[in-house]
Amino acid sequence: MLQFWPVSDIEPPIWLQRARPAAGAGNSGWLSELGYAVMELSGMVQATAVAHGGAVTADQVDQWGRDHQRPDGWLDTPVWPLPRTPLPTGHADLDRRNAGQHAEAVRRLEAQQRRLDEIAAELGVPPVLLKRDGLPLLAAAGILVREGTDRYRTGEPARVDTVLSLPPERERMVRAQDARSRYGRLAEDLEAVLRWSERIPFEVTAADLAARLLVDEDDLRAGLEYAEESGLLHVTARDEGRLGLALGRRPAPASVSPDRLPSSTAQPPGKQPSSSPDRPTRFLGKGTIRMGAMVRFTSGSRPARRISRPAIPFGPPPRAGMLLSDGTITHGSDGVPMKNVRLEAAAWTRAVQTARGILVAGPNRVAELIDAHGGIDVIDDVRQPDLLLMGDGRRVVVSENDQNRLRVVDLDGGPTVTMPWPADRPIAPVGAHGHTVYFTGGHGDTMSWTPGGEPRVAAHPFQQIDPLTGTGLTRTSQGITVIRPDHTSITVPVDLTARLTLGGDRLWTARANPPAVTVFPIRPHPKPQVHWLPEGSYSEPIWEDGDHIILCLQPWHSQPEPSAGIRLSLRTGAIERLPTQGRPMLFIEPLPHP
Template identity: 55%
Template sequence: MAVVRVFEHDDYSPEYGLVVLRDPDDPGEPGDDPELPRGRDREDEPTGTFAGAGAGWILCQAGDGHHMVRLELHDGPPPADHAGFDDVLETPYRASSGGLSLTVLTGGAGPADLELGGAGCYRVRVARRRGGTEDGFGDRWLLRFWPDLAPEPPVWLARGRPAVGPGYDGWQSELQYEPMEFAGIVNAAAREHGGPVTVEHIDDWGRTHSRPSGWLDAPLWQPPREPLTTGHADLDERNAAQRAEVVARLAGQQRRLDEIAAELGVPLVRRKRDLLPLLAAAGILVREGPDGYRAGRPARVDTVLSLPPDRVRSVRLQDARSRYGPLAEDLEAVLRWAFPAPLQTTAAELAERLLVSEAELRDGLVFAQRTGLLHADGGEPLRLWLGRRPSPASAAPTAPAAPTVPAVPTAPAAPVTPTRMSVAAPMLSGPAPNSAGRSTRSFMLGAMARVAGDAADGRGMLVRFPQRNREEPPGPPFGAPPRAGVIEANGTLVGWRDGARVDLARLEAARWSRALQTRQGVLVVSHGHPARLVSAAGEVTEIDEVRMPGVMLLGDGRRVAVVDSQHRRRVSRYQLRVIDLGGGPVETMPWPDDRGISLVGAYRGTVFFTDHQARWATMRWTPGTDPERYAHPVQQVDPLTGTGSARKVEGITVVRPDGTTVTVPVDQMARLAPGGDRLWTVRSNPPALTLFPVEPGATVQPQVWWLPEDRRRSPQGTYREPVWEDTEHVLFGYHPWHFPREPASGVRLSVRDGAVERLPSTGPRGHSVKFVEPLLTP
């Protein structure tokens, strides 16, 4: 048998610890095999103990770090040469289009990385060699595909770890985060020390890892600071209430910890160091000698402490799920690919297929039946079905009950919000989807569709559709279009000259993150794609040196600063470069490339950045010189004045160009406005922009400018992140899911007098635009 095609990624970084492959054209519908789990067809895509596959997806459990993934297409079953791998699984896979995309969990399917040759059923052998090899790689993955017209259920060929998990002891939930974090610190210190550690060893480890001096004597529970003002009474009250809730929760945790200490017969815990006797009495740590500690293996918490019955049941269920949940998913996967149902086998055959002992198999079957993944009729040979066992009542056919007709109201109903649909409760009644069924969202959409059908058939169902509020006041007047232009959803870069629209360029479909006005034209940037520079004449130039959205424009408007970061395997490289958009030389800052940096801002010809290894100290660099440390740590620099700002416990500290500082006691979300003499924040529901003067003093008098809104409130609010058009005007675009009834692409707010005007509509209705960030000049 020959290899037909190969794809290899030697630096794959899993997201959420999962290797993800998807069919780019998978429709996400059940299709011909409703029992096969498809992407978006259920709440999860199970990986079991190692890996899993369905119709259009393959998921594998992976650790952190960078992995090597190799995909191979064979014209027939490849040789069984997997002796060097720790975990090996063979499973069927159903392809919708024949393409496979190596992606991440939240990334969706991109272009096909491996073409299988068409839709249909394939078999894939998933093999993993665990990391820790001498060349620095993480796990190595080899997935071999070949056509398989008669799919057989999955079979496990090698297991590097037991199929039964270690269990759940329950101490994390009982003691909460802080005590268990301290136990983790002790374990880490013991590993580095190579044996039991004393209090002095633990203290040294903590200070080496950024804990302050005296951290062991700090209170165990640190209440949150008093909230700073937001400039709005309702938000200040909300923040105060949230803080009170946290303080009450911490007090409850302290009371529970006191109860545990009393039950274990150890002193009460007030400081971090007081935890050592309690953790040792619980078995989480083991005491060796008079003052040494190392990691322990605690018994389950319900066998040590007196717990309420419901808590005992919860801990035992979590313990069983930790032990047998992945194995039960393996059993479920076997049944999903077994045609026809039921699967008839023996315990010995099934244990051999799963590569587990018969005792582990029977424990896994008990858990799988208890949780409803499958059911069996008992006896030998085994007969297994997916899902819960049908009850006698549900098995007997019954005549459908007549729908309940709601009473017609005699008085006018209350206005219905335009984003809601009110439906009588009986219309949504019916059996809930089983564990193999569609997601709750799909079920509700289907129920709503059935409701609409019932109403159309005249069955007496009551459906209330949104009603437009005809008396809603008109919006603000229209004003001029955005000064620097916009990018429409289809990639068209639009500008205006003498009030007339000009389509400067049509950029290819990419997720452009930002667009900046420069002296050389509009620079459009995104993550992982070369930037595009669009001139006033519409000429497009590719800037390959700029592939990150976090660029900073220098004061001359002709150069940009960018940090080029590469993360491969266990090594990260950083370079800060200044690129001349006019084709001039690229200047690279002299800096160790393994030392992490991130941009803060730019003023005139100087770039400000942070040094990660120096506790995020602020540095500055002017091309042609060596970088130097800036006297004040800042997180933002005003490009017009060079004023900086930093978030502090006391509020926002503003560093003026002459080195003097002013701390404004306002919420830490506040940022510098252009010009450096004001701080600004944005709120939603109702929307407003709030300005705070940069002045010394314990109190601040904010200026609040309210923005127009309609009745369709959403948790995300009406407007996107604003863009400052100049020092006196701010542009607000609409969220993609929230548009006004009258066409407009956003609003312009004047911070001189609070005047609001609508921006002319551009692009397709229902699609938001991205504002070009104007070039701000002094």
């Protein structure tokens, strides 16, 4: 129960202590003028100087960056590298869109470079093309301080409009940003005092108000000026050190009285305005009606003609089965629920077929393994859905990102094997083939690890690897490079979102609005094969075998007939609907099968 009662003589707030000064440090405006790509270098100089205890050289900054996930040679890369030229998607509309976005990005970066060249010329330093070139410019701006000929530390720069020649509007913006940074919090504190005061105007001496707010009088004067400019309050009186303060902007001068309005605005006696002044009546167009403050669209005079499409036939259920929303699991062969199996309602997000049964997993939840007879085992070492199945189908790879750790969990109950790896180096799994796991190791290298051994740099910088054949791919500016197990490779000039099909013999992409799956042969000049899908919202495709994918309908997508999703043949383009006797939660991912 809540009770409220009036309280009289409320005292406005008094600050007893401040965790930080009421007035901020200000905003010099250099970040907006130079851009993050240049200003980031000053932050790295500061971090390097802290680590070394004084001014540092460019080589020391370079080493600090490499120690903190920057690639070799990062300091000698362009400040604003131009985006890669878009590669073919297999769809003319997407190619046009990508080309337009690329041209716009190039124009924006060229304009940024021109502005940076102008600043460098005004400061009397060479043009800044590479990141390393930014050090002399930052020193000339006062953001860094040069010691000797090659050492730098952070400085205290003057506001940018006092150093560079800026357009008047830009100068006003810089001053406003600086004032907000310095006095924005103090202005809000002043407003709070007035809101809690019973007496408006609030009369107080400047000294008493400064003591109440725990600020000095110089900051108080600046804070009052900013608060008045921003409309939080206004000063009603200044008399021998006493102030009168009221909320809001200063009232405007009295307006012209209604009886002095021009005769053209008068209404005839008894004639009322056609609408209230705050809701002017406008012609809303055919097919609309006004209801309160909303506009609702009604059907037009001529209903849209429905496009007739041939019915999509039903096919067999998903090969590995489904997890339904009521917790039951269906057999893949006939779609009949398994007897005596009903999982607890939970946020399950993966269901994977293994050699030991169906493994279901979800975020921050202990995984469960359901065998062919309906028995359920708890797999305590699997507590999240980001996992890979090893080639034997009996072990899974779990990535524990919070601890930068890879673990291989034996579903037969054997020991869990943890990969030896430094705790401060992040990892990201790429895939698994046979008994080997592939992952990226924090410095851009692709690593491989076979349980029982040590991690090592992989023979190729794989970004995907096929679990059946070991064929891998890597993405380059020229397209997708496919690397076969015999170490031969071929580059396919297609969009970099392309991935390997199961079996590694083709590439594929997916698009939405309208939905389609596009398949590319692995050759230098591929001809795309586009498979248009029925309108709908689909989840990530699941591979039934090397030629078929199944796509589950998202929960919010309603079907006129009971269907769990669709099956697509990548060879023929044939589409089948997937039957279901309940609402599917997940398709079970089959064991990789050619």
